[in-house]
Amino acid sequence: MNFDFTEEQKIFQDSIRKFAVKEIEPLLEKAEQTHSFPLELFPKMGAQGYLCVTYDEKYGAAAADKVCDAIINLEIGRISMAFSATLSSQMLSTFPVKVFGNEEQKNKYFPVAISGEKMFAFGMTEPNAGSDSANIEMTAKRDGDDYILNGTKMFVTNGPFADYLTISASTDRSKRIQGIAVFIVEKNTPGLKNMGGLEKMGLHPAETGEIVFEDCRVSKECLVGPPEGGFPALMEALNESRISVAAMIAGTAQAAFEAAMVYSKERFAFGKPISKFQVNRFKLVDMAMMIEISQVLVYKAAWLCDQERPFAKEASMAKLFASEAASHITGQAVQLHGGYGYMKEYPVERYFRDARAGTIFEGTSEIQHEIIARLIGL
Amino acid sequence: MDFQFTEEQKLFKKTVFQFASREIAPLVEELEHMEDFPADLLKRMGELGFLGIPYPEKYGGIGGDGVLLCIFLEEIARVSVAVAIGSVVQISGVAAPVYLFGTEDQKERYLVPSIRGEKIGSIAMTESNAGSDVASIRTSARRDDHGYLIKGAKIFCTNGGISDLYFVTAVTDTRKGIKGISMFLVERGTPGLMVSRNIKKLGLHGLGTYEVIFDRCKVESGSLLGEEDKGFYNLMKSIERNRISVAAIAVGLAKQAFDDALRYAKDRVQFGKAIGKFQGIQFMLADMATEIELATLMVYKAAWMDDCGLRCNKEASMAKLYASEMVNRVTHKALQVYGGYGYMMEYPLQRYYRDARVFEIFEGTSEVQRMIIGRELGL
Numbered sequence: 001m002n003f004d005f006t007e008e009q010k011i012f013q014d015s016i017r018k019f020a021v022k023e024i025e026p027l028l029e030k031a032e033q034t035h036s037f038p039l040e041l042f043p044k045m046g047a048q049g050y051l052c053v054t055y056d057e058k059y060g061a062a063a064a065d066k067v068c069d070a071i072i073n074l075e076i077g078r079i080s081m082a083f084s085a086t087l088s089s090q091m092l093s094t095f096p097v098k099v100f101g102n103e104e105q106k107n108k109y110f111p112v113a114i115s116g117e118k119m120f121a122f123g124m125t126e127p128n129a130g131s132d133s134a135n136i137e138m139t140a141k142r143d144g145d146d147y148i149l150n151g152t153k154m155f156v157t158n159g160p161f162a163d164y165l166t167i168s169a170s171t172d173r174s175k176r177i178q179g180i181a182v183f184i185v186e187k188n189t190p191g192l193k194n195m196g197g198l199e200k201m202g203l204h205p206a207e208t209g210e211i212v213f214e215d216c217r218v219s220k221e222c223l224v225g226p227p228e229g230g231f232p233a234l235m236e237a238l239n240e241s242r243i244s245v246a247a248m249i250a251g252t253a254q255a256a257f258e259a260a261m262v263y264s265k266e267r268f269a270f271g272k273p274i275s276k277f278q279v280n281r282f283k284l285v286d287m288a289m290m291i292e293i294s295q296v297l298v299y300k301a302a303w304l305c306d307q308e309r310p311f312a313k314e315a316s317m318a319k320l321f322a323s324e325a326a327s328h329i330t331g332q333a334v335q336l337h338g339g340y341g342y343m344k345e346y347p348v349e350r351y352f353r354d355a356r357a358g359t360i361f362e363g364t365s366e367i368q369h370e371i372i373a374r375l376i377g378l
Numbered sequence: 379m380d381f382q383f384t385e386e387q388k389l390f391k392k393t394v395f396q397f398a399s400r401e402i403a404p405l406v407e408e409l410e411h412m413e414d415f416p417a418d419l420l421k422r423m424g425e426l427g428f429l430g431i432p433y434p435e436k437y438g439g440i441g442g443d444g445v446l447l448c449i450f451l452e453e454i455a456r457v458s459v460a461v462a463i464g465s466v467v468q469i470s471g472v473a474a475p476v477y478l479f480g481t482e483d484q485k486e487r488y489l490v491p492s493i494r495g496e497k498i499g500s501i502a503m504t505e506s507n508a509g510s511d512v513a514s515i516r517t518s519a520r521r522d523d524h525g526y527l528i529k530g531a532k533i534f535c536t537n538g539g540i541s542d543l544y545f546v547t548a549v550t551d552t553r554k555g556i557k558g559i560s561m562f563l564v565e566r567g568t569p570g571l572m573v574s575r576n577i578k579k580l581g582l583h584g585l586g587t588y589e590v591i592f593d594r595c596k597v598e599s600g601s602l603l604g605e606e607d608k609g610f611y612n613l614m615k616s617i618e619r620n621r622i623s624v625a626a627i628a629v630g631l632a633k634q635a636f637d638d639a640l641r642y643a644k645d646r647v648q649f650g651k652a653i654g655k656f657q658g659i660q661f662m663l664a665d666m667a668t669e670i671e672l673a674t675l676m677v678y679k680a681a682w683m684d685d686c687g688l689r690c691n692k693e694a695s696m697a698k699l700y701a702s703e704m705v706n707r708v709t710h711k712a713l714q715v716y717g718g719y720g721y722m723m724e725y726p727l728q729r730y731y732r733d734a735r736v737f738e739i740f741e742g743t744s745e746v747q748r749m750i751i752g753r754e755l756g757l
Contacts, residue, residue: 001445002380003679009379067379261755281752282745288755289696293672296679300381317668366661373660376640376667 012068016075024079031205046116052091059110066302070247077251081354082206084248089158093120093166095237096182100225121162123153131367134177140169149213159209160197171227182230183222191216202353239312243301246318249358250294253326256333256351257287283332290325313375320368323358330355394453402457409584415464417540424495438493444681448626455630459733460584462627467536472499472545475616479604500541502532502590510746513556519548525599528592538588542566559609562601570595581732621694624741625677625701632705635712635730636666662711673701692754699747702737709734
C-alpha cells in the first residue's frame with residue numbers, strides 16, 4: 001500500500017495550487033457579481049495543460065493520470081466549485097469522442113478542447129428527463145446525409161457560451177435507451193436557439209443554459225459513434241467525471257473548513273476564542289474527518305481508474321459521500337461564523353449555496369445510491 | 379499511490395480467514411455464554427505466530443507491520459469481535475509497552491512468552507474514577523526497600539481473570555500530576571494482587587472484564603517498566619497504534635454485518651419480491667457499503683503512515699472515531715434489514731449490534747478522539 005502522491009503528482013499539486021491563487025482567485029469576485037464566467041481562463045488553463053489533462057499527448061494534452069485530474073479539480077474547487085464545474089465540462093463533453101469517436105473527430109475536437117481555444121458544453125438533461133436520462137424526448141431524424149434535431153436541453157453547463165454542444169438525442173424512440181445517439185453541434189448551426197442563462201441559487205459564475213433545437217440540421221459527421229447505442233458512452237463519460245466532481249466538491253468543503261478554522265480562532269465570545277468551546281471544536285473535528293475520508297476515497301477511485309480496473313462503485317461512493325459531507329460541512333461553517341456567516345462579505349455563504357448543488361448535479365445522491373446498490377449486487 | 383494489498387498480504391489474509399472459520403467460528407456460540415476468553419485459543423494463536431505479528435523474529439515474532447496486524451484483526455473480527463479484542467490485548471496491551479520500553483531482561487521474561495501465547499497479559503489502567511481522564515488515577519506505587527508498594531483498584535481489566543501478567547499504571551509522585559505516573563508489570567500470584575469480580579457487559583460476552591485490586595502489593599524494582607515518572611508519555615505512545623487496531627476490528631465487524639444483511643436482503647421475500655429490490659433497503663445497503671469503504675481506507679492509511687514512521691496521531695484518531703461510529707450505524711441497519719429475526723438470539727445480528735456499542739467507548743471514547751484530533755488541528 002502507498003497513500004502518498006508520486007513526485008510528479010506532488011509537482012502537479014504544487015503548480016495548480018499556485019496557478020489557482022494567482023490566476024483564478026482574482027477573477028472570482030467579478031464572476032460572482034456578474035454571474036458570468038471569465039472566458040479568458042479557458043486558454044490560460046489550456047496553455048498550462050490543465051484542460052482534459054488525461055488525454056493523449058499527440059493532441060497536445062498533458063497525458064497525466066486521473067489522480068492529477070482529481071488534484072486539479074480539488075484545488076480549483078477550493079477557490080470556486082463553479083469554476084471547477086465549468087472548466088471540467090471541457091473533458092466531460094469531449095469524453096464520448098474518446099470512447100468511440102473516429103480519428104477525424106478526435107483531431108477536430110481534442111486539440112481545441114485541450115488548448116481552450118474552443119469551449120464545450122454537455123447537454124443530456126431535458127425538462128422532463130433529469131435522473132431518468134434514458135427517457136429523453138429529443139429526436140434526431142435521419143435525412144439523407146444529415147440529421148434533423150428537435151427538442152430542448154436543460155441545465156446545460158457552459159450552454160450560454162459554448163462553441164460546441166455535446167448532446168444526446170434519440171434516433172429511434174421506440175427503442176428507448178438503445179435508440180440514443182450522441183452528437184456534437186456547433187453553436188451557430190441554424191435551428192439551434194440559445195435561450196440564455198438560468199438564474200441559480202449558487203454556482204453563479206457557472207453559466208447554465210437552456211438550448212432549444214428546432215429542425216436543426218446537422219451533417220452525419222456530427223454523430224459521435226453509432227446512430228444507436230450511444231448511451232453507454234455517455235455513462236462512461238459520467239463515470240469518470242464523477243471522480244472529478246467528487247474532487248471539486250471535496251475542495252469546496254475544504255475551503256469552508258479552512259475559513260471556519262481561521263474565524264473560530266479569531267472570534268472572541270464569552271472572553272475566549274469560540275474555538276475553545278468544545279462544542280465548536282468537535283464541529284471542526286468532524287468537518288476535518290469527513291474531508292479527510294472524502295479525499296482518500298476520491299483518490300482511490302482515481303487510482304483504480306488509472307489502473308484500468310472497475311471504479312464505478314468507488315466513484316459513486318466518493319461522489320455520494322463527498323457531496324453529502326460538503327452540504328453538512330458548509331452548513332456548519334456558516335453556523336460557526338454566526339451572523340457573519342449569513343453575510344455576503346464572508347465566503348462561507350457562497351460555499352454553502354454552491355455545495356447544495358453537489359448532491360444534485362452529475363447524478364443526484366439518489367442516483368448514486370441506485371448505482372452503488374446495483375454494483376453490490378442488488 | 380497504491381491502494382492494494384501485496385500478494386503476501388493477500389495470502390496472509392486468506393490464512394487468517396481459514397483459521398478463523400475453522401478454529402474460532404465453532405467456538406462463538408459457547409463464548410457467548412462463557413463471559414471469559416478461552417486461554418487455549420491464545421496458546422494456539424501463539425503457535426501459529428499470530429501473536430507476534432508486529433514484533434521482530436528475535437523475540438519469536440514474524441516481523442510484520444501495522445498493515446498486517448490490521449488484516450489479521452479485521453478477519454478475526456468478522457467471526458468474533460471478542461476474540462479479536464482478546465487477541466489485541468495480548469498482542470498490544472502488554473507486549474507493546476514491554477517491546478517499546480522494556481529492558482532486554484523484561485523482553486525475555488515477558489515479551490517472548492506472550493508472543494508464544496504462554497503468558498497472558500492484561501491492562502490494568504482504568505479506575506472507577508479515572509476513565510477518559512487517564513491521568514487522574516489514584517493507584518499509587520510507593521518506594522519501599524528494593525521495590526514498590528502498589529495500592530489501589532483497577533476496573534475494566536480485559537482478560538484479567540486469565541492473566542499471568544498485569545500491566546499497571548500507578549502514581550509514583552503525587553506532586554507531579556501527569557508527570558508522576560509510572561508503568562509496572564505485576565505477575566499473578568504476587569501477594570496483595572487480587573483478581574476480584576468479573577463485571578458483566580452488554581456485549582463482548584466472549585471476554586472477561588475484571589476488577590483487580592492491589593492491596594499493599596509488593597513488587598521488586600525490576601517490575602518498573604520504562605523510566606519512573608515517564609509512564610504517561612510512554613503509555614500514550616504505546617496505545618497510539620491500538621486505536622488503529624480497534625478501528626480495524628470495527629471494520630471487520632461492519633463487513634460481516636453488511637455481508638449477512640446483503641445475503642438476507644437477496645433471499646428474504648416480502649410483498650412478492652426480494653426485499654433487496656425495495657429502494658428503502660437498497661439505499662441502506664448502499665450507505666453501509668460506502669461507509670465501510672471509507673472506514674477501511676482510513677484505517678489502512680493510518681496503519682501505512684505508522685509503518686512509514688510518519689506522525690499519524692490525527693489519522694489514527696480519525697480512523698478510530700469514524701470506524702467506531704460507522705460500525706454502530708452499520709450494525710443498526712443490518713439488524714433492521716433482518717427485521718424481527720435480527721432481534722432474536724438465534725441470529726448473530728443482535729450480537730453484532732451489542733458488540734458494536736463498545737467501540738465508541740473503549741480505547742478512548744469518541745469524545746476523547748475528538749479532543750485529540752482537535753489538538754492536532756491546532757485548536
